[in-house]
Amino acid sequence: MKKVLVFLLLMFLCSGASYAQTAIRYSESILPYKGGVLIPCFGSDDIKVRADEKNGYILFHKKNKLKMFIPPDGYLKTPTAMAVYENKLYICNGDRLTAYNLKDLSETPQDIFFRSEDTAVNDMILSDDELYITVTNTNRIYKIDLKAEILEPELWLEVPSPNGIVADKNTIYVASIPVDYKSVTEDNVIYVIKNKNKPKLKRFNDTPGLYDGLGISKDGKALYVSDWQSASVKAINLKTKEEKTIYHEKNIGPADITTVGNLLLIPDMLNHRIIIYDLKHDSIKIIESF
Secondary structure: OHHHHHHHHHHHHHHHHHHHHOOOOOOOOOEEEOOEEEEEEOOOOOHHHHHHHOOOEEEEEEOOEEEEEEOOOOOOOOEEEEEEEOOEEEEEEEOEEEEEEOOOOOOOOEEEEOOOOOOOEEEEEEEOOEEEEEEHHHOEEEEEEOOOOOOOOEEEEEOOOEEEEEEEOOEEEEEEOOOOOOOOOOOOOEEEEOOOOOOOOEEOOOOOOOEEEEEEOOOOOEEEEEEOOOOEEEEEEOOOOOEEEEEEOOOOOEOOOEEEOOEEEEEEHHHOEEEEEEOOOOEEEEEEOO
16 A cells, blocks of 8 residues: 555656646747647746756647647757747747757757857847847847858847737737836837938837837738736727727736737746737636646
């Protein structure tokens, strides 16, 4: 009987460990992928643990099933934004960009480094064959030509503490967030660069906020922006600049949003879940692991 109890206890602990590893924990971003979504997770809110132990991982959710895609492998510490280009998965990862071979995820990933002071590689957008990457703590946006033989970040533009970024053809929008993520100033607005090939920075709106992610509406008429300060996602009319709240929920942490058709995908970072808001039918579904 004692051996049976020990066996059952071991089974419980093992299943518990597996469950913990496949749980959504501090997910800041989301990426549509092969009919499902990739969900990056910090795994811990302890900065020292993330930096020293690199407990980050990537989950894959499809057809109501959540499974491990990239396990805690010692390479990911704060995985945030992601992009896929020619069988490579690029991940913003603290002070670097980390690229995995999607044909063989067990292969050692490639790290792409920035300047030594660039410690908050935050968000990125793929536009044509180029990645545009925001670094929040140094007011910089870099560009990487993915067709180049050697992938090297090139300084593209300076923007006040840039966070979320989205492209609409040759136009790029950037959300500014305070470097300390709490002390909002008049510079923490949405910016627009109307021609990415000849970048000039202009303010798009005049309402400061704790802005995080950006998305473009299906009809191309509105810019969606997540705002931690109001615990909401707002829509800004691209022509009139009129703002309205399209989703609000008390105490959510709306991080790096994305859009898929009429769906608005909202990582609720602090509550360890993904909110899927159907804009057409005004309904929500939740992806969560507990």
